[in-house]
Amino acid sequence: MSTLMLDRIVPRHIRNFEPYYPSKPDSVLMSLFGVERLHRLNNNENALGPPPAVHRVIDGFSAEMVPVYPNGDCFDLRDLLAAKFHKTQDQFLVGNGSCEVISSVIKAFCVKGDNIITADKTFAVYEWVAEFSGVEARLIPLKDFGFDPEAMLDAVDDKTKIIFVCNPNNPTGTYWDRDTMIRFLEAVDQRCIVVIDEAYCEYVDNPDYPDAMLLMETFPNVITFRTFSKMYALAALRIGYLCSSPDVVDMVRRTHIVYSVNTPAQQAAAAAITDDRDFILATRKMVKEARQLLCPFFDGLGIPYLSNQGNYMMVHVPLSDTLLYRMLMKHGVMVRTMTGFRFPNWIRISLVQAPVMTDFINAFREVLSTVQK
Template identity: 35%
Template sequence: MSIETRREILAIKPYIPGKPIEEVQKEYGLSKVIKLASNENPLGASAKAMEAISNHFSKLSIYPDGNCTELKAELAKNLKIDHDQIIIGNGSDEVLKLIGEAYLTSDDQVIMADPTFSEYQYVARLMGAAEELVPLKDHKHNLKEMLQRITPQTKIIFICNPNNPTGTIVNQDRLVEFLKAVPSNILVVIDEAYYEYVQASDYPQTISLLKDFENIIITRTFSKVHGLASLRVGYGIAHPKIIANLNRVKEPFNVNSLAQVAAIASLRDQEHLAKSVTVNEQGKLYLYQELEKLGLEYIPTEANFIMFNVRRDANTLFEELLKKGIIIRSGSIFNMPSYIRLTIGTMEENESFIRALKEVLVGENSN
């Protein structure tokens, strides 16, 4: 007799992460591999964050502060909010999971875009909730359609802003109009993992929306512009009533102390943040130009990644680039099989990518 599995989780497909650098090096016998697949900061972490970690080594035997008191205080000061409006998670992934655990049952329905960040579907499935996927329109959230899909069972709506994988945004006016139309018993999760990179002047100022809408939660992370993905630290900002519910389901010591001290130091290093954003902007403009020269249509992005149409099978292109030591994401996992998603790297990395891409395309044409 086998042990019966929870029926709900059978629909969950384990997450397939980007290929690690070491694996690709070994498999293809390469000395240098460039990973532009997981939207990490190509400059790495702030030197101040690394210093904070090394200063903390002598305290490794002590449990972390389960309340993340100092980190919350730093965020509260920066964002001009109260500490009880903040929850810190083991990555923003964990915050998303806590939201599901606190609010979803198998009687509920969850609305999200398609394609969007995979964690929302995972959270819905984990809790046995029904998913309602609303196709993007012109690569953007179709808010009108999302509103039409609301039923009495709808509990959560996820808005990924900028959207992963397309890099497109919902602007302030459209978001406010949408929030006004959503019944107040539905939680709207606004995932802003890439907000620091956004240049558009009409990007929503969501913190100031908290006073008008008690049914929203904003999630952000230290994994992207702060370059701390390996430490796993992210946060949610919402009305204290929502935060109190998430605290009920949170593990006591969910965020390790190295992550906490590094995140605080990183918040204080505005220079590293500004430099990271500048490098991203320069890389973005370079890639726009090069893709235009190659006649490849791209989706204008507000994030640190760019999706573009290679007009051929992206899985094959992925393999060809891998052989040349470049790891990207094929759009096939997002049901966009002729697209690739590329993380914007340093200028040197971007140039290497374009060189490799040209070689692959020329190689194909001469076959």
């Protein structure tokens, strides 16, 4: 009688953590839902695809390069990032998506008994990594769909090691303006690390939007996260990075896995940020046009929505969001349900090209009429 006694060898915080099961591949979903095409409006991907320079990198990647390890710490890419943002190479760490750098930062600064602070309705990975690392995640309710600076400051104690601010917030699209962010950083007074996650910063063109790359010159406890998945459309390559003061990065480097970013990802990222101005403008234009289609549509139906920053918007639907998901999938449209973000009966829609948005509108209208019958 041999029974593996996992409860004796697995820490309690791991046993209590709920595993995450990602979505099935598109081909499987299409087969299950009986559709021949699938509009992916669930992951805030840039439907324009990557900049032209990236195509050339991918096309030029030969099989002869496969046996060779990638550069272990993305030397060339960090060199380019340093030049682009007028910093030094040792201020950057590149990871296999920004999820990896989140993990590195929490490992570098937190031990069991410490806490991190973030919002209750934001990107879930800060909370997840903290919890499966045995670190308390203090989740502060959003205020008017935005991060609440006063409540977050009230939650800080001597065990607080990191505050995560998603700016703009995924999924609400709200952001702290420069004055709010500076007041917050001053109040934190370097008692802990402040991570400003700027995954969607390239989509924001408002003049009052704060740039964490500049703020860290004044506040050395600031770390910014950025990703190549959202604006630069390199999601399949999994590459993101952090930037901070050299001393902070030196600490994070100790817990950061090297060799985790593959060669095509490093080369594609380097190509993406070289001369990216026109590409960013074209993407912003696509997102703006999508908003101009969707907002009047939902206004006409009297359905509330949040249309702020980023390449997405949230809609408060008059039925269960998970039922709406299943019904839209039957029309070949995949949206993100927001119950998992603690916004029950909201959906998040990626803003993409007009023909796809029109398909979404038609499918949504049909589903709604089915429900109302």
